Amino acid sequence: MGDRLAAMTRAITSPEFDAALIARHDVAGPRYTSYPTAPHFRADFDETALRGIIRASNEEPIPRALSLYVHVPFCMSPCFYCGCNRIITRDATQAERYLERLYREIELIAPLFDRDRPVRQLHFGGGTPNFLDAAQMGELVESLARHFSFSHAKDREYGIEIDPRFADGDYVRVLGELGFNRISVGIQDFDPVVQKAVNRIQSFEQTRAVLDAAHASAFRSASVDLIYGLPFQTVDGFSRTLDQVVALKPDRVAVYGYAHLPEMFKAQRQIAAADLPDAATRLALFGCAVAKLSTAGYVHVGLDHFARAGDELVQAQCAGTLQRNFQGYSTHGDCDIVGLGVSAIGRIGDSYSQNARDLIGYCAALDAGRLPVVRGLELDEDDLIRRELIGELMCQGLVDKRQFGARHRLLFDEYFVRGRQRLAPLVEDGLVLENAREIRVTSRGRLLLRIIAMCFDAYLDDAARPARYSRVI
Amino acid sequence: MQSKYPAGRLPEPPNPIADDGDETRFCGTCAFSSACIAAGYDKPELAELQCLVEHVGPFRAGEHIFRTGDPFRAIFAVRSGTVKTRMVDKEGREQVLGFYLPGEVIGLNAIYPEHFPCDAVALDTTFFCRFSFPAMSALASRVPAVQKHLFRMLSKELGTASLLAGDHSADERVAAFLTDLAGRYAARGFSATRFHLSMSRGDIANYLRLAAETVSRVLSRFRTRKLIRIEGREMELLDVGGLRKIGQALLPD
Numbered sequence: 001m002g003d004r005l006a007a008m009t010r011a012i013t014s015p016e017f018d019a020a021l022i023a024r025h026d027v028a029g030p031r032y033t034s035y036p037t038a039p040h041f042r043a044d045f046d047e048t049a050l051r052g053i054i055r056a057s058n059e060e061p062i063p064r065a066l067s068l069y070v071h072v073p074f075c076m077s078p079c080f081y082c083g084c085n086r087i088i089t090r091d092a093t094q095a096e097r098y099l100e101r102l103y104r105e106i107e108l109i110a111p112l113f114d115r116d117r118p119v120r121q122l123h124f125g126g127g128t129p130n131f132l133d134a135a136q137m138g139e140l141v142e143s144l145a146r147h148f149s150f151s152h153a154k155d156r157e158y159g160i161e162i163d164p165r166f167a168d169g170d171y172v173r174v175l176g177e178l179g180f181n182r183i184s185v186g187i188q189d190f191d192p193v194v195q196k197a198v199n200r201i202q203s204f205e206q207t208r209a210v211l212d213a214a215h216a217s218a219f220r221s222a223s224v225d226l227i228y229g230l231p232f233q234t235v236d237g238f239s240r241t242l243d244q245v246v247a248l249k250p251d252r253v254a255v256y257g258y259a260h261l262p263e264m265f266k267a268q269r270q271i272a273a274a275d276l277p278d279a280a281t282r283l284a285l286f287g288c289a290v291a292k293l294s295t296a297g298y299v300h301v302g303l304d305h306f307a308r309a310g311d312e313l314v315q316a317q318c319a320g321t322l323q324r325n326f327q328g329y330s331t332h333g334d335c336d337i338v339g340l341g342v343s344a345i346g347r348i349g350d351s352y353s354q355n356a357r358d359l360i361g362y363c364a365a366l367d368a369g370r371l372p373v374v375r376g377l378e379l380d381e382d383d384l385i386r387r388e389l390i391g392e393l394m395c396q397g398l399v400d401k402r403q404f405g406a407r408h409r410l411l412f413d414e415y416f417v418r419g420r421q422r423l424a425p426l427v428e429d430g431l432v433l434e435n436a437r438e439i440r441v442t443s444r445g446r447l448l449l450r451i452i453a454m455c456f457d458a459y460l461d462d463a464a465r466p467a468r469y470s471r472v473i
Numbered sequence: 474m475q476s477k478y479p480a481g482r483l484p485e486p487p488n489p490i491a492d493d494g495d496e497t498r499f500c501g502t503c504a505f506s507s508a509c510i511a512a513g514y515d516k517p518e519l520a521e522l523q524c525l526v527e528h529v530g531p532f533r534a535g536e537h538i539f540r541t542g543d544p545f546r547a548i549f550a551v552r553s554g555t556v557k558t559r560m561v562d563k564e565g566r567e568q569v570l571g572f573y574l575p576g577e578v579i580g581l582n583a584i585y586p587e588h589f590p591c592d593a594v595a596l597d598t599t600f601f602c603r604f605s606f607p608a609m610s611a612l613a614s615r616v617p618a619v620q621k622h623l624f625r626m627l628s629k630e631l632g633t634a635s636l637l638a639g640d641h642s643a644d645e646r647v648a649a650f651l652t653d654l655a656g657r658y659a660a661r662g663f664s665a666t667r668f669h670l671s672m673s674r675g676d677i678a679n680y681l682r683l684a685a686e687t688v689s690r691v692l693s694r695f696r697t698r699k700l701i702r703i704e705g706r707e708m709e710l711l712d713v714g715g716l717r718k719i720g721q722a723l724l725p726d
Contacts, residue, residue: 058674059675060705061670061674061688061689061706062674062689062692062703114685116685116690409483414481
């Protein structure tokens, strides 16, 4: 155990920034918040399948705790970089009509879960969850608490994403009273030129008011999101943003790379490709974030996520219990995830399931008394094996071949013969070390976890790698 | 995507599937093999006696092998899979009577009433040897060893009910249940410390006369005390002695 821990700790090296290397491997790739990834979910996975899976999940000797994801699809105004599933409106009655359906969904699905399964994790995402006013938010949380069994344990994680332009200190305090203890705040960039270009004008003061209120209330953890690769972004401007972010003292920082896919996301057509930073600047922007955050005492957890050295995520990583989920990284990967709301994705037992991605389809299903699930996947043995391998690579950066093989009754090198062939050039480039005992991500590879994981993705065909994923850096 | 990557997989560990017999040999776990072979009867001789040993199945999870009230014609030895027997009362409430593992025999409790007094339901994909009972009794009358074996199984069947009688705590019941299962697997040559729980927690709870959540709470407690390790339905007994001690009031010496 001591050895294993020591090995883990060694595996978690800080990233080494090598622009030339990263540029060479800058291809499109999935972020592996799920494996198999969402494009491989199947349309023949229906309500009957989901009900059967939930029933079986209740019948395990010790059923898993629950994690609820609630999707609020509305935004007051469109941020041009956004690739999320959302609806732009200022019409508050839209929220009422949506909540009506959400309550029906809760009423339909909650009784399928045995009542002794505590909700250990709750996450409100969007869209903009704070599109709902304090009263609506109170009703929604109350409905969830009435139909599910909320955990009373101290380590429960109840989180919400907040757009500080539409929230104030009072609102945040109400959220704290409702039981939320984690807050995630979108910033992207404080540079006014960039903010104008992406249609998101948000002052440092607005942001600070929300974070200060969170710190003053019951919130245990605050995280902020930044984006690099936005139009007109400069290293100077982003560097100032990072200084301001560090001054806000968040517990976690996510630094996402902007993926310009205007054919897929309509809002992005407002952004001219010519205004985007070139590849070299993009890399410099991320390099700047890595440097600034490391200096300020943040640890690179993996991919785009940074956390304070004492944060639970960093502790979980050291203990080898870190997991991937739809919000990125999590310490509670052993929950069954129930996705509520339009487009929400659930992960129950060995399955994924997704609700209708359009509001019309979502509402129509519920109005007809049906669960709004439209696609999903039951993972087979190979999927489960690969999901665990990709999870270990993304979370620990280390795979012990013998232990992994023993757990799944396989000869690692033979079973993953094709994956190891794909990995060879990455080994050559020093992103990964591979020997008879283990696969270890090096400090050079820390920023390229996605392409390392892609080697073991059975759904990616060499000839036709799908371009629908964002670039890995 | 499994079929594309079959290379590199290791064979299944010895698991509770008793399917190694053929026309001339008994399965390793057969309930009757030892009694018959000891008496000099091997399978071909049994066929001569028109003692029909017929392989039946598969039954899928949830399918009935027989129902309450069906006329009694045969007993069934489990070759692979798990079976529960149960009764359903007038209000539709189910009462689980027992679980049967490979090598064990169901239907013995129908010998006297001549119809099945309970349902038998497959819990996973299950195969059986079907022994025609008229032929079986004919054989028993000619081969004392078979008759003795039949009586032994019958009395054992009657004895198991006492595992549940009396006023015992949830911890005692669950510990006795796990110890009993482990012993039965071991008796058939399977691992006594690692097995797959094919019964749902609802069935376990019903059988032990406990609430489903109590079963889970007790298992969590045992896990915390390092008596067991459990992942999904895979069970490992880490401290068999400790469990036996907790459940001893319910267990035979």
